[in-house]
Amino acid sequence: MTPEELRELAEKRRAQLKQPRCRLNVCLAAGCQSCAGDSVFKAIKQQIEARKLDGVQVRGVGCLGLCAEGPLVLVEPSGLLYQRVKPEDAGELLDALEGAPLKRLECPTDVPFFRAQKKIVLENAGVIDPENLEDYLAAKGYEGLIRALTDMTPADVIAEVTTSGLRGRGGGGYPTGLKWSTVAKSKGAKKYVICNGDEGDPGAFMDRAVLESDPHRVIEGMIIAAYAVGAQHGYAYIRAEYPLAVKRMQNAIKQAQKAGLLGDGILGTSFSFNMEVRLGAGAFVCGEETALIASIEGKRGQPRPRPPFPAESGLWGYPTLINNVETFANIPPILRHGGAWYAAIGTEKSKGTKVFALAGRVKNTGLIEVPMGITLREIIFDIGGGIPDGKKFKAVQTGGPSGGCIPEQYLDMPVDYDSLARVGSIMGSGGMIVMDETSCMVDVAKFFMDFCKAESCGKCVPCRAGTDQMHGILTKICNGEATLDDLALLERLCDVVKNTSLCGLGQTAPNPVLSTLKYFRDEYLAHIVDKRCPAGVCKIKAPAEVHA
Amino acid sequence: MTMPIAPPKIEPPSADKRWRLVDNTMRKHGYRPDALIEALHTMQECFGYLDEPGLKFVARSLRLPLSKVFGVATFYHFFTLKPKGRHTCVVCMGTACYIKGAQNILDEIEKTYGVKPGETTRDDALSVLTARCIGSCGLAAAVVVDGNILGKVTPAQTLEHLEKVVKT
Ligand SMILES: Cc1cc2nc3c(=O)[nH]c(=O)nc-3n(C[C@H](O)[C@H](O)[C@H](O)COP(=O)(O)O)c2cc1C
Ligand code: SF4
Ligand code: SF4
Ligand code: FES
Ligand code: FES
Numbered sequence: 241m242t243p244e245e246l247r248e249l250a251e252k253r254r255a256q257l258k259q260p261r262c263r264l265n266v267c268l269a270a271g272c273q274s275c276a277g278d279s280v281f282k283a284i285k286q287q288i289e290a291r292k293l294d295g296v297q298v299r300g301v302g303c304l305g306l307c308a309e310g311p312l313v314l315v316e317p318s319g320l321l322y323q324r325v326k327p328e329d330a331g332e333l334l335d336a337l338e339g340a341p342l343k344r345l346e347c348p349t350d351v352p353f354f355r356a357q358k359k360i361v362l363e364n365a366g367v368i369d370p371e372n373l374e375d376y377l378a379a380k381g382y383e384g385l386i387r388a389l390t391d392m393t394p395a396d397v398i399a400e401v402t403t404s405g406l407r408g409r410g411g412g413g414y415p416t417g418l419k420w421s422t423v424a425k426s427k428g429a430k431k432y433v434i435c436n437g438d439e440g441d442p443g444a445f446m447d448r449a450v451l452e453s454d455p456h457r458v459i460e461g462m463i464i465a466a467y468a469v470g471a472q473h474g475y476a477y478i479r480a481e482y483p484l485a486v487k488r489m490q491n492a493i494k495q496a497q498k499a500g501l502l503g504d505g506i507l508g509t510s511f512s513f514n515m516e517v518r519l520g521a522g523a524f525v526c527g528e529e530t531a532l533i534a535s536i537e538g539k540r541g542q543p544r545p546r547p548p549f550p551a552e553s554g555l556w557g558y559p560t561l562i563n564n565v566e567t568f569a570n571i572p573p574i575l576r577h578g579g580a581w582y583a584a585i586g587t588e589k590s591k592g593t594k595v596f597a598l599a600g601r602v603k604n605t606g607l608i609e610v611p612m613g614i615t616l617r618e619i620i621f622d623i624g625g626g627i628p629d630g631k632k633f634k635a636v637q638t639g640g641p642s643g644g645c646i647p648e649q650y651l652d653m654p655v656d657y658d659s660l661a662r663v664g665s666i667m668g669s670g671g672m673i674v675m676d677e678t679s680c681m682v683d684v685a686k687f688f689m690d691f692c693k694a695e696s697c698g699k700c701v702p703c704r705a706g707t708d709q710m711h712g713i714l715t716k717i718c719n720g721e722a723t724l725d726d727l728a729l730l731e732r733l734c735d736v737v738k739n740t741s742l743c744g745l746g747q748t749a750p751n752p753v754l755s756t757l758k759y760f761r762d763e764y765l766a767h768i769v770d771k772r773c774p775a776g777v778c779k780i781k782a783p784a785e786v787h788a
Numbered sequence: 789m790t791m792p793i794a795p796p797k798i799e800p801p802s803a804d805k806r807w808r809l810v811d812n813t814m815r816k817h818g819y820r821p822d823a824l825i826e827a828l829h830t831m832q833e834c835f836g837y838l839d840e841p842g843l844k845f846v847a848r849s850l851r852l853p854l855s856k857v858f859g860v861a862t863f864y865h866f867f868t869l870k871p872k873g874r875h876t877c878v879v880c881m882g883t884a885c886y887i888k889g890a891q892n893i894l895d896e897i898e899k900t901y902g903v904k905p906g907e908t909t910r911d912d913a914l915s916v917l918t919a920r921c922i923g924s925c926g927l928a929a930a931v932v933v934d935g936n937i938l939g940k941v942t943p944a945q946t947l948e949h950l951e952k953v954v955k956t
Contacts (some may be wrong), residue, residue, distance in 0.1 A: 272923050307926030308940075315905075338800030347904030442921035480829060480866050481922055519829050524864030524920065538822035540863040599884035599925035606926045637883065671925075673883045688887055691920070 241500045243510040250377035257378055261295035262337055265314040266325075267366060268300035269452045270484045271307035271445075271606075273722045276327065280311045283327035287334050296337065296689040300452020304366035305354075308605040309347060314366060323347035352622035360586070360593050362609045367452035370488050373495040376456040382501060386576030388464045389509050397468040398424060403579030405591035410436055410527070411562030411642065411668045411744075413590075413657040418633035419561065422551040423469040426559035430576030431471035433462050433515075434555065434562040436532060437478040437485070440524035441640035441689065444671030447565035449607050456570070456606045459515070461568030463506065464575060466513040469561050471688035474515035475536055481522060491519050503707035505764065524641075524695040527745050529554075529562045531697065541696045545744035562738035564669065566595055586612035590656035590667075600637075601629045610655075612639065617651040620674055631676040632713045635759070639668025641688045641695075642748035644755025645681060657715035664755040666748075680777035681760040682767055686750035696745060710753065717764060720771040722781035727768060731757065796914060798849045799840035806834035810842070816847050821850055824860055828867055837868045841940070865920070871907040873915040875953050877933050877946075882921025884928040894918070896943035898952070913954050 241251075257263075266272075266281040284298045306311040309323035313333065322333065322345040329345060336342040359365075366376035376382070388397050402417025423431065435458060439447040451458060462474050474740050476493075480484050493515060496502045504512045518536050525531050527542035533555050535541040554560025570592060574582045590612040597617065599605045603625030610619060616636060620626070629631050635645040644665035646653075653659050657667050675684065693707040713730045716722040733755075734750035741747045757764060766772050771780055798873070800807030813830040817823030827846050831838055834943040838861050861867045879894050880884075892906060897916055901909050908915040924930045927939025931946050933953055 245916065270937075271926050271939075274924055274927060274939055307924070310927075390846055438896065440920065440924070442881075443925050445923040445925055448923040467846070481919065519826065520866075521825055521829070521864030522920070523864050528930070536822065538820075538824035538826075538860070540860055597925055598888045605884075605928070640883070673887055675887060679887060684887075688882070695920075 243390060245387065245463075246377065246382060246499070246507070249374060250380075253374040254404055256376075258296040259295070262318070263297040263299055263316040264333070265299050265301040265316060265366065267302070267310060267312045267314075269303035269307075269365075269449060270482070270784055271303060271450070272310035272312060275310050277311035278360065279324050279327040280313065280330070283330035284313075284333065287330045290588065291334065293334065296334070299369050300371070301367060302365040303305065303368045303607055305362070305608065306347065306604060306606045307557075312366075312515070313688070315585075319349065321347040321349050321770075322599075323709035329606065351616075351627065352606075353626075355616075356618060356623050357609050358593050358599060358611045359449060359609050360573050360582075360585075361457075361566055361595055362453070362607070363573070364448065365607075368454065370453050370455055370681075371491055372501060373492070373518040376454070380576060381456055381572070382460055384572035385460050385463055385501070386507060388467055389511060389573050394424060394468045394470065397464060397575070399576060400579040401468070403572075403583035404574045405579075406567065406574065406588075407590065407657065408564055408571055409566035409570070409669065411639070413664065413667060416563065416567055418497065418552065419563070420465065420468050423471075423559050423561040424664055428559040430473070430562040431469060432555045432558055433466045433469065433471045433474040433513075434532065434536070435476040435480075435565055435568055436478055436529070436559060436562055437489075437529060437565045438520045438527040438532060439482075439565070440520075440527045441671050441696075443597065443599055443637075443668050443673045444640060444669050445597045446607065446670045448482050449597075450484050450569050450595070451482070451567050452488055455485075455489045455568045456496065457567065458489070458565055458570055459492055459496050459498075459502070462515060463501065463513055464571050465561055466562065469512055469559075471561065472513055474513065475518050476515060476533055477518045477520055477526075477536060479520035481520075481521065483696040486517060486519065491595045493517065494597070503602070510629060523697075524691070525697045525743070525745050528745065531743070532562065542655060542699050543745075545742060551714050556627040557754045566670070568672045576761045585653065585655045589658055594655070594667065594670055596670045596672045598624050598672050598674070599630065601627055601676040601678070602674040612656050613654045615652050615654055616646065619655065620651070624674065627674070627676050631678060633674070634677050634679060635675045635681065637665075637673040637675065637684070638669050638671065639751070641664035641691050642744065642751055644751045645675070645684065645759065646755070647759040647763070664751070666751075666760060678775060678777070680773055680775035681720075681756040681763050682714065682717055683775075683777045685756045686711065687736070689714055689749070692745065692749035698741070698747075700742045701744060703708065703742070704736050706733055706741075707746070707749050709733060710737070710750070717767045718773070718780075719777040720767055720773075720778070722768050724768060727764060789838075793796070793841065798845060801845050807842075807845070810846070811849070816845070819850055821852055824850055824857065825864070828861055832867060832881050837871045839869070845876055854874050870908070873912045875913060875949060875950075876917060877916045877931060878917045878922070879946075880924075880928070880930045880932070881918045882925065882928075884921070884925035885930055888929040890914055890929045893931065893941070893943045893946050896947055901949055914950070918927075
């Protein structure tokens with residue numbers, strides 16, 4: 241297809257979408273499907289057919305954000321949002337199209353959860369049908385690619401991305417423009433582009449939501465990247481635990497191939513690029529880029545020392561660009577609106593928005609996108625609605641197993657790469673777990689150490705044996721069996737594991753321990769000295785039982 | 789007379805038609821070594837687990853040492869070398885679910901069915917597994933029973949649901 245044909249198709253679809261009087265968008269992303277969103281969809285469809293309603297349409301869409309209140313249904317054009325919809329509500333919902341909104345199921349949208357967000361990556365999530373290419377086109381999809389391929393040189397594209405100030409969303413925060421230009425400069429008979437959709441971070445589902453809700457956006461970002469760096473082939477590495485994301489991505493790739501957006505001579509230009517999905521197999525370490533590359537090659541996913549970096553020698557020894565799902569998803573709007581537009585959002589050193597998976601002890605759990613620089617308090621108390629059940633906030637964990645727990649005193653800190661690092665945590669990929677007084681911070685540290693111990697690939701001794709030993713000490717502390725010497729040893733181990741491990745897994749494994757030790761040392765001491773768990777989580781035996 | 793050397797046709801372990809699907813996956817990747825993980829995925833999807841004859845079949849087809857195939861199959865948590873029971877219950881042990889009490893769910897299941905994560909009841913009725921976040925953290929605590937996600941569950945609700953499923 242040529243750009244003109246593509247734009248015609250988009251125009252046609254836009255006109256089509258205007259036709260019905262109203263439309264019900266039912267969330268069919270995994271969160272809502274797991275509470276029977278698909279039955280709701282079917283029930284509404286049946287009712288529309290049975291009542292022969294003209295000009296009323298139902299459509300499956302991606303994640304609408306407030307997953308915890310699902311299944312969600314959004315009505316267009318009124319903008320009414322319904323929550324916890326059951327299949328048997330279908331009739332009443334359709335009745336309410338004409339008259340007053342159905343109060344019983346209405347989800348208030350005039351609240352900070354919706355108002356305080358700024359959607360760039362998620363602009364289409366919950367708005368378009370992720371299984372329909374034309375829906376994506378109608379939403380200005382592939383316009384960024386058209387601009388890149390017809391108006392710009394690869395160097396122009398890299399310059400635009402550099403101007404945007406976009407930093408990698410996979411955890412490290414490395415400047416994307418800089419990475420692209422390194423790969424572009426690398427010499428190789430072939431080059432590859434890889435999308436890191438492993439999302440091994442427990443408590444995070446941003447990438448999953450993007451892949452399920454708007455897969456073409458990721459593909460578009462990858463094609464633009466391939467053009468910029470000169471790659472011919474790409475892989476989307478997605479974890480097998482996300483079957484719906486895999487299915488939607490595969491479906492979107494097929495559609496793009498059919499439309500000539502992937503393959504030889506894309507959009508009638510001389511540029512060729514194709515891609516496929518590769519399945520992860522449940523190893524957290526495979527999110528690390530060199531391990532991920534090994535995994536695509538069919539090997540055990542064990543990291544290798546860098547340099548050489550994948551940018552010079554990656555997949556099968558060829559220069560390889562590897563970016564996170566959300567990073568690629570940011571590219572199409574940057575190409576559409578320009579890098580300067582993007583750079584105007586966010587803070588000095590952290591540009592744009594960030595998607596967070598807000599979960600744990602917070603009222604509104606779900607998926608949110610906010611401008612960088614927003615404070616933790618705004619996220620947790622305004623958008624998140626605060627802590628339920630009248631409990632008190634204790635800490636927020638960011639960055640998963642590589643991150644740390646941030647206490648109350650930093651709630652007014654802006655959320656950006658550098659501020660989070662300053663208080664001993666990281667942005668990470670965007671998991672944000674809120675904890676209240678019912679969580680024991682030593683227990684939380686033990687949980688993460690258990691994770692790292694089990695996920696260590698075993699290649700280096702400090703990581704393999706060190707995390708095991710640290711987990712052992714933390715278990716002793718939780719059981720009320722540890723001494724102050726154990727605590728000192730734990731602190732020494734943090735240092736050794738952090739400084740002598742080969743890859744990021746081992747290097748960051750002590751972070752949850754270090755940050756809880758820093759801010760919640762009294763809880764450690766309560767376990768060790770008073771043989772007491774202040775939160776009442778750890779089952780410490782009474783002294784009598786111990787001696788008996 | 790010289791003949792073009794065709795790759796030797798490797799016979800699957802049995803006449804079971806599902807082996808053809810495994811072979812298809814390998815053929816799609818030109819029997820290259822990097823088809824290994826994809827082939828194991830197909831095999832596990834078809835049979836529920838990876839058995840030794842199957843791993844040998846894959847090893848020979850891709851011309852890989854069996855040790856390497858075993859190395860990969862045991863490295864990745866998603867692959868299992870043990871057959872599962874008639875029903876499976878996966879308890880999510882990701883951070884969000886843990887904070888919302890997933891450990892208690894596991895404890896209760898262990899008390900009732902006498903199995904730890906990774907084990908199957910003696911009558912083969914139920915396998916209990918854990919996962920590192922199934923990506924439905926908004927619905928924590930989450931449990932997957934026979935492929936269906938149950939969100940925001942308590943230990944009692946999980947047991948109630950399991951009882952219904954396991955009996956049928
Ligand atoms: C142990 C470990 C796990 C990681 N897991 C992921 C992951 O699940 N997804 C991801 O995008 N990046 C992950 N990363 C970071 C990647 O190695 C890499 O930096 C990133 O994909 C680069 O993309 P970006 O520049 O767009 O962020 C992980 C790193 C380490 C050390
Ligand atoms: S020592 Fe054990 S783990 Fe290491 S390579 Fe040999 S068999 Fe494998
Ligand atoms: S630090 Fe740990 S996970 Fe990373 S390579 Fe070493 S052993 Fe493997
Ligand atoms: S999955 Fe439906 S709102 Fe997120
Ligand atoms: S932590 Fe259980 S679904 Fe993410």
